[in-house]
Amino acid sequence: MAYTYKQIKFRFFELLPLILLLFISLNGNSTIDLKLFTVNIHYILVYYWVLRQPESLGYGFIFLSGIISDVVYGIPLGVNALSLLVIAATAAYVRVVTVRITLINDWISFIPALLFANFIYFLSLYFSNYSVDYFYLFKNSIFTFAFYPILWGIFSLILNLARS
Amino acid sequence: MDTSRDDVGIAFRSAFLARGTKQKFSLFVLVILSILFIFIESLETRPLNYLRSFIKDIIYRGSSMVSMPTKSFGSLTDSLNEHISLYNNYTELKKENTELRNNISKSDFLELENAQLRKLIEEQVETQSNLVSARVMLDKQSPYLNSFVINIGSNKNIKNGMEVLDGKNFIGRTVDVNFFSSRVLLVSDLNSRIPVITEPSAYHAILNGRGIRKPTLVYLPEKHTIQNGDKVYTSGKAGIFTPGIPIGEIKIEKEMIKVILFSDLNQITFVNINLGKDK
Numbered sequence: 001m002a003y004t005y006k007q008i009k010f011r012f013f014e015l016l017p018l019i020l021l022l023f024i025s026l027n028g029n030s031t032i033d034l035k036l037f038t039v040n041i042h043y044i045l046v047y048y049w050v051l052r053q054p055e056s057l058g059y060g061f062i063f064l065s066g067i068i069s070d071v072v073y074g075i076p077l078g079v080n081a082l083s084l085l086v087i088a089a090t091a092a093y094v095r096v097v098t099v100r101i102t103l104i105n106d107w108i109s110f111i112p113a114l115l116f117a118n119f120i121y122f123l124s125l126y127f128s129n130y131s132v133d134y135f136y137l138f139k140n141s142i143f144t145f146a147f148y149p150i151l152w153g154i155f156s157l158i159l160n161l162a163r164s
Numbered sequence: 165m166d167t168s169r170d171d172v173g174i175a176f177r178s179a180f181l182a183r184g185t186k187q188k189f190s191l192f193v194l195v196i197l198s199i200l201f202i203f204i205e206s207l208e209t210r211p212l213n214y215l216r217s218f219i220k221d222i223i224y225r226g227s228s229m230v231s232m233p234t235k236s237f238g239s240l241t242d243s244l245n246e247h248i249s250l251y252n253n254y255t256e257l258k259k260e261n262t263e264l265r266n267n268i269s270k271s272d273f274l275e276l277e278n279a280q281l282r283k284l285i286e287e288q289v290e291t292q293s294n295l296v297s298a299r300v301m302l303d304k305q306s307p308y309l310n311s312f313v314i315n316i317g318s319n320k321n322i323k324n325g326m327e328v329l330d331g332k333n334f335i336g337r338t339v340d341v342n343f344f345s346s347r348v349l350l351v352s353d354l355n356s357r358i359p360v361i362t363e364p365s366a367y368h369a370i371l372n373g374r375g376i377r378k379p380t381l382v383y384l385p386e387k388h389t390i391q392n393g394d395k396v397y398t399s400g401k402a403g404i405f406t407p408g409i410p411i412g413e414i415k416i417e418k419e420m421i422k423v424i425l426f427s428d429l430n431q432i433t434f435v436n437i438n439l440g441k442d443k
Contacts, residue, residue: 026223026230028304059187063194067201071223072304074311074340074347077216078201085198089191092179124202130309131354133375 013162017049017056017155025065028072030080037143038136042069044144044151046084047113050091051106052159062088079124083117090116103152110148114141217317217342224313224345228301294439295329296320300432301345310353310375314435317342321439327398327405329436330427334358334398334409338437350429351411352379360411361399365389368399371411371423378422381414392416396423406438 021042024030030042042065049057066081073080090113098105118141125132180192204212246253298320302313316322318341326338328348336356340347349356356373360381367388369381384390394414400407412425 023230026227027234028227028231028302054187058189059191059194060189063189063198066198068223068227071220072227072302074309074313076202076205077219078198078205081201082195082198085191085195089180089195092191093175096175096178128202128205133354136375 010162013158014056016158016162017045017053018058018061021045021057021061021065022068025068025072028069030069030073031140038140039147040140040144041147041151042080042084043087043114043117044110044148045155046087047091047110048106048152048155050088051095052101052155054092054095059085059088075125075130076128079121079128082124083121086117086120087113103149106152107145107148110145114145220340220342221317221344224302224342227304231302231304295436296322296439298346298435298437300435303430303432309355310350310373310429311336311339311347312350312432313345313347314437315345316437317344317346319344322346322437325404326440327409327438329409329438330432331436332410333426334405334411335425335427335429335432335435337405348435351425352376352429358411359399359401359404360396361407362390362414363395363397365391365394368401371396378415378424379412381421381423384421390414390416390421406440 024042024045031038031040046057046062050062062084063081066079066084067077069080070077090109094106094109094113098109118137122132122134122137181190205216296316298314298316300312301315304312314328322338322341324339324341327334328336328338334351336348336350336353338346339349351358351371351373352375353373354375356371356379358371360369360371361367362369362381365388367384367390369384371379372382373379381390381396392415396411396414398405398407398409398411410426412423415422415424
C-alpha cells in the first residue's frame with residue numbers, strides 16, 4: 001500500500017510540470033499581470049525544467065503549449081512555440097556545458113535565454129506585421145528575470161518532493 | 165584552441181540535434197516546424213484556412229473549459245465586491261438619476277430640433293444595421309494584443325472586418341473568423357486604427373489603439389478646437405463601418421487627445437455584430 005502511494009506521489013510530481021505547462025497555456029496565464037508589472041511564467045517553467053529535469057517536459061509538449069498560447073492570445077501560429085523552443089534550446093545547451101547547479105548559475109544563464117527568446121518573438125511579430133509595445137516587452141523581460149529565483153525555489157521544492 | 169571549439173560543437177550538437185531520453189523530437193526539428201508554421205500562417209488558401217479554423221475552434225473550446233474554474237472564482241469575488249460597495253453605488257445612482265431627469269427635457273428638445281432639421285434637408289435616413297448577438301467565449305487579454313473570442317463564426321455569416329458593438333457603442337471589429345468562433349480586435353489594441361469624427365467640432369481623425377493605455381486621436385488638423393468631453397463617433401469614411409456609432413468621449417491629458425471609451429472593455433459578456441446589408 002505504502003509502495004503504491006509512493007508510486008502515485010512520484011508519478012504526480014513527475015507529471016506536474018507538464019500539467020502546469022498545458023494548464024497555463026490553455027488558461028491563458030503565460031504572462032501573469034501583477035498590476036504594476038507582468039511576469040512570463042511560461043518562460044521560467046520551460047527554462048527550469050529543461051535545465052533540471054528534461055525528462056519531465058518533452059520538447060513536443062513545449063511546442064504544443066506554444067501553439068496553444070498562440071491561438072489563445074491571437075498571435076500568428078508558431079511565434080510563441082518558437083520562443084519557447086529557443087528558451088528550451090538555451091537551457092539544454094547550458095545543461096550540457098554546466099557541471100555545478102546553483103541558483104546563481106541558472107539565474108545568470110537565464111539572461112541570454114530571455115534575450116534570444118524575446119528577440120525571436122519580436123522578429124516573428126515584426127515580419128507578421130503585428131505592432132508590439134517594446135517598452136512593455138522590455139519591462140516584462142526585466143521582471144521575468146527578477147522573478148526567476150522565487151519560481152526556482154518553488155520548482156526546486158516540487159523536484160525534491162518528486163525525488164524523496 | 166581547437167579542442168575548445170570541438171567542445172562547443174559537441175555541446176551544441178548534443179543540445180540541439182540529439183534526442184534525449186523520453187524525447188520524441190529533437191529541438192532542431194521542432195524549431196524548423198515552428199518556422200514553417202509562421203510561414204504557413206501568412207498563406208491564404210482554402211484548405212489551409214479550414215485547417216486553421218478547425219485547430220483554433222478546438223483550442224478555443226478547450227481553453228474555455230479549462231478557464232471555467234478561474235472564471236467562476238473571478239465572478240464570485242466580483243459579486244462579493246459589488247455587495248460590499250452596494251451602499252456607495254446606491255448613493256451615486258441616486259445622484260445620477262436626479263441629473264438625468266434634469267437632462268431629459270433638454271434631450272427631448274434636441275431630438276425634436278434634429279427631426280425638424282433632417283426634414284428640412286430631406287435626408288434619407290436608412291438603417292443598415294442587421295445585428296446578430298454573440299457571447300464572449302474567451303477573454304484573455306494578451307500583453308500585446310487586446311482582443312477576445314466570441315462564440316459565433318462563419319456559421320452565422322460573420323466575416324472579417326465587421327463592426328462589433330457593446331449595446332450601441334462601437335468596441336472593435338472581427339478578425340480571424342473560424343467556423344464556430346471569431347476573434348474581436350478591440351479599439352484599444354495596438355493594431356487598431358478606426359476612422360472617426362468628433363462632435364460638435366466635426367473633425368475627421370483616426371482612433372489609434374495603444375494597448376493597455378487609453379486610445380488617442382491622430383491626424384487631426386493642426387489648429388483644432390477639440391475640448392474635454394467632446395464625443396467621438398465612427399465616421400464611416402471609406403465605407404468600412406456604419407457612420408455615427410458612439411465610441412467615447414475626449415479627455416485631453418498632457419497635450420495628448422485621449423478617448424475614454426463608453427464601454428468598459430473588461431466587463432463585456434455579450435456583443436452585437438453588424439452583418440450590414442449582406443443578409
